[in-house]
Amino acid sequence: MYMPIAEPLAETHAAKARALIRIVIVGHVDHGKSTLIGRLLHETGSLPDGKLETLRSSSARRGMRFEWSFLLDALQTERDHGITIDTSQIRFRTTARDVVLIDAPGHTEFLRNMITGASQADAALLIIDAVEGVRDQTRRHGYLLHLLGVRQIAVVINKMDRVGYDEARFREVEADISSELADLGLTAQAVIPISAREGDGVALRTPRIAWHRGPTVLKALDDFAPARPMRELALRMPVQAIYKFDDRRIVAGRIEAGRIAVGDAIVVMPSGTAARVRSIETWPAPVAGPGPQWASAGESIGITLDSEIFIDRGDIVATAAMRPKAVRRLRARVFWLGGTPLGVGASLDVRIGTAGVRGTVVKIEHAIDPGRLSSLGAADIARNHVGEIELALTRPVAADPYSVNARTGRIVLEADGRIAGGGLVLSVDVAGEGTRKRATIVPVKSAVPAAERARRFGHRGAVVWLTGLPGSGKSTLGRALEERLFARGGMPMLLDGDTLRDGLNADLGFSAADRTENVRRIAEVAAHLARNGVIAIVAAVSPSAADRAAARAIAGSRFYEVFAAAPPDICEQRDPKGHYRRARSGAIAGFTGVSAPYEAPAAPDLAVATHVLEITAAVDQLERFLEEVEVLAGGERQASPDVSI
C-alpha cells in the first residue's frame, strides 16, 4: 500500500533547508589554493574531530612544518610532488549554505583538470600571491573562466603577511587583475586581501587588514548566487534516445532551456519536422489521473508525440517560432587540450548537445596563449592555447550561437575518442548552407541571376563594413561612398546602425547580447543585399571583434572590414551628436568609448584615417580598394565590365 510521506524532513537536513553552491578555486601554482581551502575547512568547523591534531603530528614525524594544504593531499602522489594534480571536491557549510569547493590544480600541465573542475562551478575564487602578483596561470585561468561561462568571480589576494599587510601593494595587484578581467568582460564581485596561513580576511577582518572595506572570503562565498535552470529562454530539449521498451515510443532527454507542456506544438531540429506533445511519461506511472502536464528546464523527462515523425538522438526539440539553426558550418572560440596542435584541415568529432558529428577545421584565427597577452598570430592552436575556428560539419546539426543559448551554443571537440577541447559558438551558418537544408523551408531564389545584376551595375555584390568609435566619421564616409558608387552607375545601399535601431532593431538595447543581435541582424540584411548584387555599406560602431567576425561569417565572401581610424580624443572632440558629453555626465550608460569598450580591428581589410583625410580623399581610397579586390570593375574597363560571379 502506498503511503505518501506528507511531513517535511527534519529541518536540519541540508537537502531541504539549505542552498547548495559550487565554487571553484583557481589561480597560479603555489599561490595558496590548498592552504586557503584547509583554512576554510578549519574556520567553518568542518574538519573531523582530531584531524588537525593527526596532521600536525604526522607533519612533525616527517620533520616538516605543518601546512594547511596537507589536509587536501589525499593522494600519495600529490604528497610527493607537492602540487594538486586533479580536481578534488570538498564540502563544507557556511552559516548560510552548503558549499562544494572544487580545488583546481594550478600547474599548466593539468589545465584539463582545472577545466573539468571549473566547468561544474557556479562561481570562482581566483587566488593571487601578493608578492608575485598576476602570473601566466592567473591570466590563463581567467580566460578559461570566461570561455567556460563562469561569470561570478571573487579575487583573493593571498600571502598579505609576506608584504607586511601593505595596502599599497594590495591596490597595485587589485588594479592589475581588474584590468585583465575587464578585457575578458568579467568584473570581480570582490577583491579581498588575506593571509590564508595566518587567517586574516578568511573568516574575520583582522586589525592587520583594517583598511579593507570589502567582505571576508566567507562573506564573499555567501554573496555568490547559485546557478538556476534557464526556464525563461526558448525551449531546447536535446534528444538522448528514443525508447521502445513497450508500445510507447518515448523521446527521452533533459530540458536545457524553457518548458514543454502536453499539447504543445514542437519542431524537431535540424529536420524541422513538426508534431505535438501527446504526453509526458513517468515511472512509476500515476495510479489514477493524468501524469504531469508540463516540465521545465533542468528536468530529465520522456515525451510521446502525436505522430510517428523521424526523430533521433542528437536532434533538438524546440518551438517553431524560436528554433535553433540547422548548422553545417560554425565559428567558435575554443580552448585546445590535445597533444598535437590544432591546425586547418584537422578532422574531429564535434559534440553539440547530444549530437555527435564529424567536422573539419577550415579556418583558424587569433590563436594565442591566454597566459601571455601578446597575440602571436600563430597558424595553429597549441596545447593549452585558445583561438577562433571555423568548422565545416559533415551533416547539419541543431545549434545556437552562445549568445542565444549557452547550453546549445557550446561545442566539445574530441580527437581519437578523447575530449580534447571545447568552446563557445560565436556564429552559425557561415555559408548559409544549413538553412537551405531545412525540410520545411524552401528559400525562393531571386529571378534575376547575380551575373545579370553585375553586368548592369558594373560591380559585384559586397558588404563594406565601416566600424569605428562614435564620431569617427563612419556615417559621413558611408554616405559619401554611396553617392560616389551611385554616380558611377552602381547599386549601393547604406545601412546605418542608428537608422536601423529606429526600426528593424528598435527592440534592442545596448547590453552585450543586444549589441550582438543588432550586429547579426544588420549582417543578415547586408549579406542578403550583397548576394543580390548590391554593395551594402554598413555604418555601425560594432564594438565587439567577435560580433564583427560573426558578421563576416554570415556574409561569407566579399565582406570588407573598414576601420574608421580616428583616435578616441578626436572623436570625443568632434562629438557630432553630443553623445560623448552626455555619456561623460552619466546621462548615457554603456557608451562605447566612454563607459563601454571598443575593440579596434586587429587586421582590418582597410583602415581609413578619417581624422586626417578630406572626405573626397577618403572615398577615393575606398574606391581604389574596391577596385583592387575586384568588387568594382577597374576605371579603364568601365565601359565593358567583365565582372562575373
Add this chain to the structure above:
Amino acid sequence: MRETARNDQPILAIDPIEGPGRAHARPGSEDDMDRLNELEAQSIFILREAFARLKHLAMLWSLGKDSNVMIWLARKAFFGRVPFPVLHVDTGKKFPEMYAFRDRYRTEWHLDLIVEPCPPIEDMDPTLPPAARSAARKTEGLKLALARHGFDGLIAGIRRDEEPTRAKERVFSPRGLEGSWDVRDQPPEFWDHFNATPPPGAHMRVHPILHWTEADVWAYTRRENIPIIGLYLSRDGRRYRSLGDADITFPVASQAKTIDDILIELDATKVPERSGRAMDHESEDAFERLRASGYL
C-alpha cells in the same frame, strides 16, 4: 525474512512502493526544483548517456543503499526497466540479510542478475594488509566478470563524498586493460559531455551518483520509499553505515531507528562514512592502491 516494515518499524526492509509517480514531486509548481529533483535529473541524464553511448553495459549491484538508489534511478530513466544486466560480484562473505535482499528484489525488480563469485584469498597480493587483501578479491572477481562478458561499461554507485580518492573521479572514467585507474592521466570532462570511447579491450566506469552525498542517498531513499536492508538501522545501539563483507565491516554506535533519525545523525556527525570499513585504514595509501588496481 518475509517480514517487512515501514521506516518506523525496522525489521528487514521497507516495502517497495509502486505508488503515484514522484518523478515530478510538484507537477505544475513554479518553485525551484529542490535538490533531490536536481540530483535525480542529473543521474538520469548520465544513465541515459551511458546507455546510448556504450554497447555492453552492466550495473554493479552491491546490495547497499547506494546501488539500490542507482537501480531505482535506472528504472526512472528507462521507464520501469533496467535495460542491462545487474552484476553482483560475490565474495560469498556478505551478511545473510544481504543475500535475502538480493534474492527478493532480483525478482520483484525484474533484474537480469549476474552473480560472479570471487577467487579465494590465497590468490591475492600477499603484500596488501589483511583487510585490503580480502577486499582485493572483489577486484579480481570483477576482472573475471569483465573477461567473461566483455562489458565496455560498468555503472558503479560510488560518491565523491565517501572517500578522498573518489572525489577525484570523473563521471565517465576510463579503465586500463587490467581495470586499472590512472589518476594522473584522466581526460577532461566538462559541460556534461563524457568520454565514452574506451580503448580496445578496456572499459569505462560510469558513476551516475558521483555528485550525491550520504545524506542525499538517505533523503532520496526515504522520499521514494526505496527498500533497504535492515542492518542500516539501529539495533541494540548500533547500526551499519556502510555494508561490505561481514568479516571486515563493523557497525557504528547509533540510535537511528528510522531514516529520519539517520538524517539527523548525519547532520551532526564528523565521523567518515567508511570508518567501519577496515581496509581503508590499514595504511595511508591502502585504499588508493586498491583503487589504482581496479577496486571501486
